[in-house]
Amino acid sequence: MSRRQFALPERTSDTPLDDSGCTVLHVDMDAFYASATLLSHPDLVGTPVIIGGGGNRGVVLSATYEARRFGVTSAMPMARARRLCPQATVLPPDHRLYSRISDAVMATFASVTPFVEPLSLDEAFLDVAGAVRRLGSPATIGQLIRDTVADEQGITCSVGVAPTKFVAKLASGLAKPDGMVVVPRAEVVGFVQQLPVGALWGVGDRTEEALLRLGLRTVADIAHTPVATLKRAMGEAAGAHLHDLAWGRDPRGVEPVRRERSIGSDETFAHDVDDPAYIHRQLLKLSDRTAARVRAAGLMGRTISIKVRFSDFTTITRSKTLRDPTDVSRDIYETARGLFDALGLQRARIRLVGVRVEQLVDAGGAPIQGLLDEPDRGWREADRAVDRASARFGAGSVRPASLIDDRRTGFPRPPGDIS
């Protein structure tokens, strides 16, 4: 979905909003990270605030609407955001606070319907078809959620109410900030077809360009192009998909459990790095983090991949498939490190590294071929113990000694460490 904002299309009918059959809700927190951070900075409310990593290398995680007015958007490089809005206050993110609020919000959703499909920390699809008799019409439920979240968490959210996920998501985007948009079933086609092509789900910059080249500027243009022509121009699947969306058809249901295809994490360095020992430590940190997430999700993965981005932004990935799926931090690290060492880099300047676990399977009941020489309690059990300690004392409370923050302990930094 494109991040760009679109104006709310005009309603095509004067009849009162009929929300029957609009059972899909898309709930999206307004400037979530910024709003949540401002809970502890009430003095900054109403001023431009940017949430993001330190230094000029980070990216904008979120910004208040006051900052967005200057053109600041999330995922924008921090340096650019500061230039666009020099008067903004920059605050570091507080991930623990975000996940706590997110958990509470998701719990609110769960009290409405079991059909909740979280998309990220701050947005989710809800299918409220089964809650209508208990709680009222979809629009009523949407308002109930907005009020509950505002009362309990002190932050606002926007809700899109529509018959399909795609339209609900568009509607919530148009409702922002702190609003709700209902798209009645009868008005879906008119609503969708007023939009520019870039608003369609799955249309990014590239596809939009291709569509504009064909002279297709609005969704209505796509809707009135023969499917065969679309398929020829955009490819078999994409063509059919665009045509369906253009007529408001979206067969995707709200899926309560989203099965991740892969779990991974990246790290962009504050400065480009060419010290392999430092990269190894970052791979260890990322492997630890990734493995903990894999375990928390009750999964195991068989393919480990690494991503390396060099100072000139060329990016490579390498992967290795193991014999058996694993969720052990050490296995993941050793594989990732092996992949990195196999690149045979000669002091190449690296901007970013990432570690990813793919081919995920459910860990529950997954067969594990044991090793003859493995101890009764090994790394797997150590990982479990670390997970329990992290759950009680916070993430990172137990970690490899090489990852202990030298700034706090006063240990001298190893040579070449320029973090």
Added chain:
Amino acid sequence: MKFRVEREVLADAVTWVARGLPARPPVPVLAGVLIEANEEGSLTLSAFDYEVSAKVTVPAEVAEPGTVLVLGRLLADISRNLPNRPIDVTTEGNKVAVTCGSSRFSLLMMPSEDYPTLPTAPEPTGTIAGDVFTQAVAQVSIAADRGDTLPILTGVRVEVDGEKMTLLATDRYRLAMRELTWNPEATDASHVALIPARTLSETAKALGAAGSIEVALGGAAGGDGLVGFEAGQRRTTTRLLDGEYPKVTSIFPTSVDTEAVVKTSELVEAVKRVSLVAERNTPVRLRFSEGQVTIEAGTGDDAQASEAVESTLTGPEVEIAFNPQFLLDGLGAVGTEFSRLSFTQPSRPAVLSGQAEIDGEADTSYRYVLMPVRFAS
């Protein structure tokens, strides 16, 4: 150089020495087979890739002695396909002419002066019966690692202590060990060698037909880091793997809680059938109870299969899961009518050995230790 040799003789000899030649050798001459024709009426063919050397001497009518180096695989292909008549080989300038009946081949002569010197013919440390050696190598090499994680585990560890020879291999999932008796030259012979499993299997297959194989270990093999085998007119040396083999003695369970004896062929057949539904990395489950073992595979929404096989039981019932291929490898290697399986716990290694009679004694000269598959909790 000029000689005449029987087609069968040349084809066998070239095929054997050329079998291990690298397809893309680091140095071009290593793709060659060195042919030396001696006045006494013999022909020596040799090949060497710095890891493995092979040498064979065969009879021939030598008219003019000499030495040439020609492409080994090409000569092997040619000699196998020639009609069954005597083959004449002569040098003509920088070409080697191979004539057989009305067929005529002209091969480029490679510079034999660049060819590396083969390890010297080893003095035997002892001899071993060909059939025993072939069986022992086959039994053990199945457990050697084929991956690249730990190169040392791709080898078969051969330990000699007087008349006792022990072959052992493991890929950390299973371990196979065979003890046998051989005839050392010295009764106090003591050696340890780590031989690449693939090369050892090939050597055993090539030499096993002979009644007796001479084995050269340690200094006798022409320098440390080599092992030599010789049978009949065939000699081969192999470079040993270098490194410390992991300690494995602690892997053998010290106690037994449950023992079961089954007819080997019946269990093999049943496991093969049932494992058809075992998807990749999923195990077969064996439940040993009084009088029978039930073999099952597949769970939940997947296809499922089960079969029961007659079995004796000593001790408490046990249910244990194995990688089907690993189990079949072991059952295929015991080589006896019955197999004895010993267990402690379903999460601990099981031991497989053979026995001739259902109520007889276990033959512990071969032991196959297999780590079970457990399920993540």
